[in-house]
Amino acid sequence: RLSAIDAVIAANKHCVLDISPGSVERLQLAQYAPIVIFIDVESRSRIRELRSKAGAPTISSKKLSEQAHKIKKHYSYLLTATLDATKEDGWFEALLQLISHLQDRRVWMPEFRPLTNLNDVILLPMHSFQNQSDSDIESLKGDYSTNEYFTKSQLQLENSDPLVK
Numbered sequence: 001r002l003s004a005i006d007a008v009i010a011a012n013k014h015c016v017l018d019i020s021p022g023s024v025e026r027l028q029l030a031q032y033a034p035i036v037i038f039i040d041v042e043s044r045s046r047i048r049e050l051r052s053k054a055g056a057p058t059i060s061s062k063k064l065s066e067q068a069h070k071i072k073k074h075y076s077y078l079l080t081a082t083l084d085a086t087k088e089d090g091w092f093e094a095l096l097q098l099i100s101h102l103q104d105r106r107v108w109m110p111e112f113r114p115l116t117n118l119n120d121v122i123l124l125p126m127h128s129f130q131n132q133s134d135s136d137i138e139s140l141k142g143d144y145s146t147n148e149y150f151t152k153s154q155l156q157l158e159n160s161d162p163l164v165k
Helices: 002-010 021-029 044-054 061-074 091-102 136-140
Strands: 037-040 081-084
Touching (some): 044 061
Parallel strands (some): 037 081
16 A cells, blocks of 8 residues: 555655556556666576575566566566676675665656546556567557558648647
8 A cells, every 4th residue: 555655655764565567657656756676687597596595485487587578578667777686696785785876866756746546546467467468569450451641741730839828
């Protein structure tokens, strides 16, 4: 819940969350400006090694690797930074330094919070993304056989001046 995050922020601390890309989008919509760091590991054997050192529950390294590839491919725009933990054992210290650096950066935000009630915003969970095609080409399929294309001279430019109130 966002209220739990607010309580941690009020204590002048950071939340460390393992959340889906949809949840990151929700945090951005709520103007929390999350620091999203992707810890990249190239080999499945390195994934197993890091997880066993951390005492993490056993999850298929193949599944984790596939999920990581999808996140890099489809959600890279949500990532603040990527940390390569493939070779070095000092990745945790590098992570702490990266967080320290990123928390001091300036972030552009709208002046006002969205008027939409954030409880009404629906974002799809990660598992629904896994059912989609790996390629955006599928969404481009259609009937392009008609000659209903416009030439540049047929298009009319509309007044694009911003509305001033």
